[in-house]
Amino acid sequence: xxxxxxxxxxxxxxxxxxxxxxxxxxxxxxxxxxxxxxxxxxxxxxxxxxxxxxxxxxxxxxxxxxxxxxxxxxxxxxxxxxxxxxxxxxxxxxxxxxxxxxxxxxxxxxxxxxxxxxxxxxxxxxxxxxxxxxxxxxxxxxxxxxxxxxxxxxxxxxxxxxxxxxxxxxxxxxxxxxxxxxxxxxxxxxxxxxxxxxxxxxxxxxxxxxxxxxxxxxxxxxxxxxxxxxxxxxxxxxxxxxxxxxxxxxxxxxxxxxxxxxxxxxxxxxxxxxxxxxxxxxx
Amino acid sequence: xxxxxxxxxxxxxxxxxxxxxxxxxxxxxxxxxxxxxxxxxxxxxxxxxxxxxxxxxxxxxxxxxxxxxxxxxxxxxxxxxxxxxxxxxxxxxxxxxxxxxxxxxxxxxxxxxxxxxxxxxxxxxxxxxxxxxxxxxxxxxxxxxxxxxxxxxxxxxxxxxxxxxxxxxxxxxxxxxxxxxxxxxxxxxxxxxxxxxxxxxxxxxxxxxxxxxxxxxxxxxxxxxxxxxxxxxxxxxxxxxxxxxxxxxxxxxxxxxxxxxxxxxxxxxxxxxxxxxxxxxxx
Numbered sequence: 366x367x368x369x370x371x372x373x374x375x376x377x378x379x380x381x382x383x384x385x386x387x388x389x390x391x392x393x394x395x396x397x398x399x400x401x402x403x404x405x406x407x408x409x410x411x412x413x414x415x416x417x418x419x420x421x422x423x424x425x426x427x428x429x430x431x432x433x434x435x436x437x438x439x440x441x442x443x444x445x446x447x448x449x450x451x452x453x454x455x456x457x458x459x460x461x462x463x464x465x466x467x468x469x470x471x472x473x474x475x476x477x478x479x480x481x482x483x484x485x486x487x488x489x490x491x492x493x494x495x496x497x498x499x500x501x502x503x504x505x506x507x508x509x510x511x512x513x514x515x516x517x518x519x520x521x522x523x524x525x526x527x528x529x530x531x532x533x534x535x536x537x538x539x540x541x542x543x544x545x546x547x548x549x550x551x552x553x554x555x556x557x558x559x560x561x562x563x564x565x566x567x568x569x570x571x572x573x574x575x576x577x578x579x580x581x582x583x584x585x586x587x588x589x590x591x592x593x594x595x596x597x598x599x600x601x602x603x604x605x606x607x608x609x610x611x612x613x614x615x616x617x618x619x620x621x622x623x624x625x626x627x628x629x630x631x632x633x634x635x636x637x638x639x640x641x642x643x644x645x646x647x648x
Numbered sequence: 649x650x651x652x653x654x655x656x657x658x659x660x661x662x663x664x665x666x667x668x669x670x671x672x673x674x675x676x677x678x679x680x681x682x683x684x685x686x687x688x689x690x691x692x693x694x695x696x697x698x699x700x701x702x703x704x705x706x707x708x709x710x711x712x713x714x715x716x717x718x719x720x721x722x723x724x725x726x727x728x729x730x731x732x733x734x735x736x737x738x739x740x741x742x743x744x745x746x747x748x749x750x751x752x753x754x755x756x757x758x759x760x761x762x763x764x765x766x767x768x769x770x771x772x773x774x775x776x777x778x779x780x781x782x783x784x785x786x787x788x789x790x791x792x793x794x795x796x797x798x799x800x801x802x803x804x805x806x807x808x809x810x811x812x813x814x815x816x817x818x819x820x821x822x823x824x825x826x827x828x829x830x831x832x833x834x835x836x837x838x839x840x841x842x843x844x845x846x847x848x849x850x851x852x853x854x855x856x857x858x859x860x861x862x863x864x865x866x867x868x869x870x871x872x873x874x875x876x877x878x879x880x881x882x883x884x885x886x887x888x889x890x891x892x893x894x895x896x897x898x899x900x901x902x903x904x905x906x907x908x909x910x911x912x913x914x915x916x917x918x919x920x921x922x923x924x925x926x927x928x929x930x931x
Binding site: 375376377378379382431432434436437590592621623624625627628629630632633636 | 658659660661662665714715717719720873875904906907908910911912913915916919
């Protein structure tokens with residue numbers, strides 16, 4: 366049941382980047398792929414903490430590993446990185462009937478769907494919070510020290526998951542996150558399909574609404590490019606900023622002139638994110 | 649005639665990665681795309697030296713820019729990076745009739761073809777040595793200080809171009825280069841089509857044969873993964889090593905346990921290559 370199948374492996378920065386598949390009970394029995402970067406410390410037998418990386422719309426487990434330029438600093442700091450896919454996958458998994466990029470396959474939004482036909486497989490929230498860490502911690506030389514980060518839809522995932530599980534993660538960071546999905550086109554489209562028309566149920570998956578009422582703080586860093594084409598309509602970091610202020614919690618929010626929504630932005634600042642998380646991850 | 653059209657731009661590590669297209673006289677008038685990374689020094693008006701990067705089979709101008717993790721160190725050192733495509737492109741450009749990956753489109757081998765139908769467009773040697781640097785030096789804030797590097801087929805290109813033009817480049821480096829193409833399947837297939845049956849003409853494009861007879865040395869570094877699937881049959885660094893010994897020229901050849909032929913290998917050591925070139929590039 367917890368069997369992992371190795372799909373590929375590549376040595377990188379003295380560690381190893383590997384892809385595995387496994388059958389996911391949480392996601393209705395579909396076959397899921399994830400990628401893991403094991404730094405050299407783990408290879409030589411020292412258990413290391415884990416950063417979970419959640420990718421954005423249309424991505425898979427591969428985008429971050431190929432494009433983020435994170436390995437050198439992860440190797441230096443001794444942090445493993447785990448990148449799950451962005452939705453359930455496989456022949457039996459329903460997709461948007463119009464094949465749009467922002468809903469269905471590749472767009473799981475890191476929530477537990479309650480509406481048919483999505484509710485059988487689309488439980489990415491439980492997968493990321495419970496099943497995947499259990500699998501990682503049972504099969505790799507890692508500790509149970511966890512941080513979480515992500516980009517765009519994955520930034521939304523990282524922030525909401527961290528805010529709802531401050532006991533399970535020591536810190537959270539995001540690039541260009543969807544900060545207030547109940548009030549943007551991507552969020553409204555996804556939530557209305559996955560969660561139905563009762564907007565009250567959407568609030569559980571909105572980082573700004575969760576942060577505004579958060580009793581427990583968690584170290585939180587967000588970086589946002591000012592030339593990001595999705596900034597005003599979809600991302601709304603100002604909502605997260607207002608929520609932090611309302612709740613009296615610290616939020617590091619950096620705005621960067623000229624940077625866009627791409628991995629060129631992520632690769633420019635991923636080292637700083639890794640060093641941010643390293644402050645809070647114990648060995 | 650020398651008009652450049654901007655296709656895309658992304659800010660990265662305080663500089664800019666941009667793609668341009670232009671009409672190439674050298675390549676029979678086809679429309680070529682290249683990518684350039686301009687470090688922050690160039691953006692603020694200081695002319696910087698240029699590293700030309702030649703990619704491998706099936707690649708375009710994009711692979712290196714997206715996957716090599718080179719920008720942070722290029723920005724630190726103040727080096728621009730130019731990545732051309734790997735062959736002429738466009739509707740009028742002939743391709744291998746069997747559509748194989750190792751000949752025709754995406755596989756120009758950085759030579760000047762002499763045989764029909766290839767000889768109209770396949771002049772990647774002249775494009776890389778003459779037309780592209782002229783274009784770059786006329787349109788961007790760069791000096792005429794040049795280094796050259798590449799991967800696999802592009803490593804072959806970098807080594808042969810540098811050995812034949814020691815006055816134009818200050819140093820050369822390669823990852824997993826095809827070191828002795830007259831004696832490996834990729835080389836024999838490409839050279840027999842592009843250059844014809846007279847094997848004497850092939851010698852002009854074989855790094856090991858050129859190095860064995862080189863009068864003028866050039867600083868040269870090669871990195872090779874020992875888990876590279878193409879090592880024994882296609883790459884043959886031992887031929888390059890023997891040639892350097894025969895000619896009495898220095899060659900830095902590093903073999904790395906566990907590393908394969910992928911960009912995960914390149915991203916692990918690209919910083920060292922940039923620092924190697926920086927020693928020889930004057931501002």
